[in-house]
Amino acid sequence: MRWSPSFFSSISKPFRRIESPKQYARRMAALPSTYDGPVPIAVIGGTGLRELPGFTQVASLSINTPWGETSSPITILHHQCKHNDKTVAVAFLSRHGAHHQIAPHEVPARANIAALRSIGVRSIIAFSAVGSLQEAIKPRDFVIPDQIIDRTKGVRPWTYFEKGIVAHVPFGDPFDEGIAKVVRECGHSLEGDGVVLHDRGTIVCMEGPQFSTRAESNMYRAWGGSVINMSVLPEAKLAREAEIAYQMICMSTDYDCWHDSADVTVEMVMGHMKANSENARRFVTAVLDALAGEEHSELIQAKHLAGSIKFGVTTPQPHWNAEAKEKLDWLFPGYF
Numbered sequence: 001m002r003w004s005p006s007f008f009s010s011i012s013k014p015f016r017r018i019e020s021p022k023q024y025a026r027r028m029a030a031l032p033s034t035y036d037g038p039v040p041i042a043v044i045g046g047t048g049l050r051e052l053p054g055f056t057q058v059a060s061l062s063i064n065t066p067w068g069e070t071s072s073p074i075t076i077l078h079h080q081c082k083h084n085d086k087t088v089a090v091a092f093l094s095r096h097g098a099h100h101q102i103a104p105h106e107v108p109a110r111a112n113i114a115a116l117r118s119i120g121v122r123s124i125i126a127f128s129a130v131g132s133l134q135e136a137i138k139p140r141d142f143v144i145p146d147q148i149i150d151r152t153k154g155v156r157p158w159t160y161f162e163k164g165i166v167a168h169v170p171f172g173d174p175f176d177e178g179i180a181k182v183v184r185e186c187g188h189s190l191e192g193d194g195v196v197l198h199d200r201g202t203i204v205c206m207e208g209p210q211f212s213t214r215a216e217s218n219m220y221r222a223w224g225g226s227v228i229n230m231s232v233l234p235e236a237k238l239a240r241e242a243e244i245a246y247q248m249i250c251m252s253t254d255y256d257c258w259h260d261s262a263d264v265t266v267e268m269v270m271g272h273m274k275a276n277s278e279n280a281r282r283f284v285t286a287v288l289d290a291l292a293g294e295e296h297s298e299l300i301q302a303k304h305l306a307g308s309i310k311f312g313v314t315t316p317q318p319h320w321n322a323e324a325k326e327k328l329d330w331l332f333p334g335y336f
């Protein structure tokens with residue numbers, strides 16, 4: 001069997017021994033633990049995407065935030081751009097941990113987003129395995145969602161503004177249209193080459209970890225849902241509060257349970273992820289190539305969001321709780 005670099009590390013190398021936590025820790029420890037250069041873009045990997053093979057790992061950062069530790073070390077990858085031969089640094093974080101040991105409701109999203117911001121990240125491309133709620137969105141199709149319906153149950157911490165400092169941010173368009181436009185162009189450039197892309201869609205974020213009942217699945221369809229996952233929230237809300245441009249790329253892995261075909265199982269999700277791994281790898285590479293272009297330098301710095309949170313804070317500064325302020329100062333150094 002010929003070996004080829006694979007996007008989904010463990011599942012797509014069935015004959016390779018699964019790396020133990022100790023071996024992973026040793027591999028990470030061998031990398032430098034600091035990185036000096038700018039890192040404006042991050043990729044958050046989800047189910048089946050725990051690393052980004054094919055990119056050179058140059059550092060592994062362990063960042064402890066006021067909201068705890070991140071899901072996994074943040075690896076810094078060097079990416080050689082196709083168009084201008086420029087090398088860009090990209091941060092990578094595995095949402096469910098290096099060994100998929102973190103359940104959707106346990107993901108430390110506040111720590112993840114805060115840590116990424118602390119190293120300079122201002123744009124996030126988040127990957128997710130999703131169930132399809134529409135016949136036209138077939139397993140292995142990609143969807144670039146533009147709306148979200150929140151069906152989480154309030155068990156996940158979802159804001160940085162609490163305990164004495166109140167703020168409200170606009171969330172009418174939960175994803176970043178500027179980044180989405182680039183992502184859609186990249187997806188379309190790969191069409192006809194095995195990639196099928198749906199430009200828009202509403203993603204339902206359910207609590208999990210159990211999949212939906214058939215009645216729920218049918219209700220989400222009646223609401224106009226296109227796809228369903230367990231992880232776009234609170235990630236997208238926290239990114240907005242942190243003034244980070246955020247866009248999710250969804251890959252359909254099943255028809256959820258509303259469909260006549262077999263009910264969704266983890267095996268089904270993993271099977272489709274594995275089968276489409278090369279397309280997903282090409283998609284993310286194309287997006288990173290495009291975003292590295294000079295014409296997108298303001299976009300990836302999220303200049304359009306910079307300073308926006310200041311208009312959302314309703315608590316007058318003299319009344320701020322000292323502990324809450326200390327945490328916010330970590331997120332926004334020198335800002336307030």
Ligand SMILES: CSC[C@H]1O[C@H](OP(=O)(O)O)[C@H](O)[C@@H]1O
Nearest residue numbers: 046047104128129229230231269
């Ligand atoms: C293993 S199926 C359910 C699981 O898959 C998705 O994960 P992610 O969004 O991180 O790719 C979904 O949200 C659930 O967490």
Ligand SMILES: Nc1ncnc2[nH]cnc12
Nearest residue numbers: 129130131228229230256
């Ligand atoms: N059917 C489904 N429901 C929720 N999350 C999912 N992730 C992948 N498939 C899913």
